[in-house]
Amino acid sequence: MFKRLLCLVSLLVMLSMCFTLIGCSQSGEGSEEETGTGTSTKAQTTTKKPVVTTTTQVTTAEEVNPFKDFYEITWLTQLNADWREGRWDELELEERFNVDLQVWAEDGRNTERMAALVAAGDIPDYFYMPQAPMQPYKMYESGVTRSITLQQMKDWIPGYVESTARIPIGFSYNLVSGKDDEYIGFTHNNMGGCQFFYDATCINLDWLENVGYGIDESEMTPFKTTVSGYEQYDDNLWFAEGNFSFDDLNEIMKRFTEDDPDGNGVDDTFGAMYMVETQWTNMTQEGLFGFVHDLKYLYKDPVTGDIVPKYAYTPYKDYLAWVSDSITKGYMTTLAGKESWVLEYEQLTATNKVGIFSIVSDGYIYLNSTSYQVFPPQNIFLQEKFKDERFVIGPMFKGPDGKGVNMTYGIDPYGEGSYRVQLIGAQVDDGKLERICNILQYTTFSSQENYVRYNSGIEGVHFKWAGEPYKSNMIKTAVADLAEEYRGQLKVFSLFYTPSTVQQQIDNALKDGYWWFMPFMHYNGLFEKYALNPEKHLSEAYMGRELYAEYVDANATANQELNPIIADFKSRALSGQIANLNTEWSEYIDQLYANGLQKMVDDFYNNPSFVKYDPGEKFTMKD
Known part of the structure; x- marks a missing residue:
């Protein structure tokens, strides 16, 4: 009995030990897999074989040096005739990217030198050559330069692609013929240019108050100069959205002309001045009727339904009628036309006898610049006798339909031709091109600090911040x-890329009070409100290279017939020689269509292959 009991106890002990060993083995296996230490230990139990333990070693891959291969890269840009070998930025980039940057001491704007280099076959690996003997497409087609694909850009210089995607029409600029994803070079991207109004409307604020149309000071923003020594003129300038109706405009011009607004007792003042339509006049003149001076802007006509240039756009008729009537009544004066219009404009505005006029939207910022001191309104209040004159700047008036528009300095940030493209020599292989892109990505897109360093220099050496860095x-x-x-x-070592400075302008104004026209417009939501979006825009990017080339030839032919008709109608309208403008407008339009406009409309302007204008993030990006 005792022996059987002893055997039973022994058996139970052995079974207990077996279960314990199995449990420990399973617990250890699970722990190794969950911690992921890189070593896996597994126990396998079968009825035929004992437990087998295996250990697998995982080795760490050796880090690859992306710049292992050494390259010599020749480099040419503009303004580098005085280049000093071994400069700080060259040395920094050579060390980082394992290259020898051979910067040519040349100026890409020197026509003779650039022609000599190209003729001799001396083509840099990477270059910006504004005065090249050939345009970029000709350089490429002649085998002087090579292309770069969109995929290569995505892989090697992603910042360029990301910035272009914000206004995606940029992907249609400078394409290799017949391709939609391959380019003849790097297109310049100047965001600031398409977020800027070149011109603005300016009114003599004292006159405005004297004739009963004053603006409450709470609705105006004061100017503050950044130019030391000119602080006394801060009180001379204000910014506001006038919101004066078209009827108000006409009444103000009348009172400025007839009611002696300067109080000198002499009938010698004018409400406004008419100037031939240019980038100086858009907001104050033609913009009141919904169009701008630039013939590349096209509009859908409310009567014909066709897409047409301004000279065939029905509101153009109303604009000419208004200008003619204002001149006839004496409310608008004109330039004499004996000297250059710019000189006569400077001279007339300096008399302080015109109440409403167009100005360069930022000219008054440079109060110590002799180049800008001749322009209004500063050419008035910088005179001792007018030192207390006050002016208000902004989108002051609405047109007959209650709206007003202006034209941005650039329709988009991009461009074509030798001044707008940076190129790559045909001798550059993909490996060297990748390294060039690596450098440009680093200097232009990798960080704000690097962008400033390789475009504006070293903080504390080349510049210092007036206040908070980068703002x-x-x-x-x-x-x-x-x-x-x-x-x-x-x-020298960066792409021509200028990011949006809208937020910086606003921050600078809010924090330090440095208001001028554009931050005022951006901060108050007025930029998008007044910027004109055309139905279409005449350019190779929107039309495609082949269609645009056809358009250029056809337009040159059509203009031989159209231009005399357009000029004659405008001249007679402005001089008051047309008795019934509506009747003559219909005849004028028929004449245009019969002499080439119909073909231009059918073949190009209404052509569905000519895509509509798309602003992208033009109105929302601030960076």
């Missing part, structure tokens, strides 16, 4: 105060 203005160091090794053109 305030740069105070640049005079060249004479720079050590030799820090002198010279700074924008």
Whole structure:
């Protein structure tokens, strides 16, 4: 009995030990897999074989050096005739990217030198050559330069692709013929240019108050100069959205002309001045009728339904009628036409005898610049006798349909031709092109700090911040105060890319009070409100290279017949020689269509292959 009991106990102990061993083995296996230490230990139990333990070693892959291969890269840009070998930025980039950057001491704007280089076959690996003997497409077609694909851009310089995607028409600029994803070079991208109004409307604020149309000071924003020594003129300028109706405009012009607004007792003032339509006049003149001076802007006509240039756009008739009537009544004066219009404009505005006029939207910022001191309104209040005159700047008036528009300096940030493309020599293989892109990605898109460093220089050496870094203005160091090794053109190793500065302008104005026209417009939501979006825009990017080439030839032929008709009608309308403008307008339009406009409309303007204008993020990006 005792022996059987002893055997039973022994059996139970053995079974207990077996279960314990199995449990420990399973627990250990699960722990190894969950922690993921890189070593896997597994136990397998079968009825035929004992437990087998295996250990697998995982090795760490050796880090690959993306810049292992060494390259010599020749480099040419504009303004580098005085290049100093071994400058600080060259040395930094050579060390980082394992290259020898051979910057040519040349100026890409020197026509003779550039022609000599190309004729001799001396083509840099990477270059910007505004005065090249051939345009970029000809350079490519002649085998002087090579192309770069969109995929290569995505892989090697993603910042360029990302910035272009914000206004995607950029992907249609400078394409290789017949391709939609291959380019002849890098297209310039100047975001600031398409977020800027070149012109603005200016009114003599004292006159406005004197004739009963004053603006409450709470609705105006004061100007503050950044130019030391000119602070006394801060009270001379204000910004506002006038919201004066078209009837108000006509009444104000009348009172400025007839009611002696300057109080000198002499009938010698004018309500406004008419100037031939240019980029100076859009907001104050033609923009009141929904169009701008630029013939590349096309509009859908409310009567014919066709897409047409301004000279065949029905509101153009109403514009000419208004100008003619205002001149006839004496409410608008005109330039004499004996000297250049710019000189006569400067002279007339300096008399302070015109109440409403167009101005360069930022000219008054440069109060110490002799180039800008001749323009209004500063050419008035900088005179001792007019030092207290006040002016208000902004979108002041609405047109007859209650709206007003202006034209942005650039329709988009991009461009064509030798001044707008940076190129790559045909001798550059993909490996070297990738390294060039690596450098450009680093200097232009990798960070705000690097962008500033390789475009504006070293903080504390080339400039200092007026206030908070990257939000305030740069105070640049005079060249004479720079050590030799820090002198010279700074924008050498980066792409021509200018990001949006809208938020910086607003921050600078809100924090330090430095208001001028554009931050005022952006901050108050007026930029998008007044910027004109045409139905279509005449350019190769929107039409495609082949259709645009056909258009250029057809337009040159059509203009031989159309231009005399257009000029004659405008001249007679402005001089008051047309008794019934509506009747003559119909005859004028028929004449245009019969002499070439119909063909232009059918073949190009209404052509569905000519895509409509798309602003992208033009009105929302602020960076």
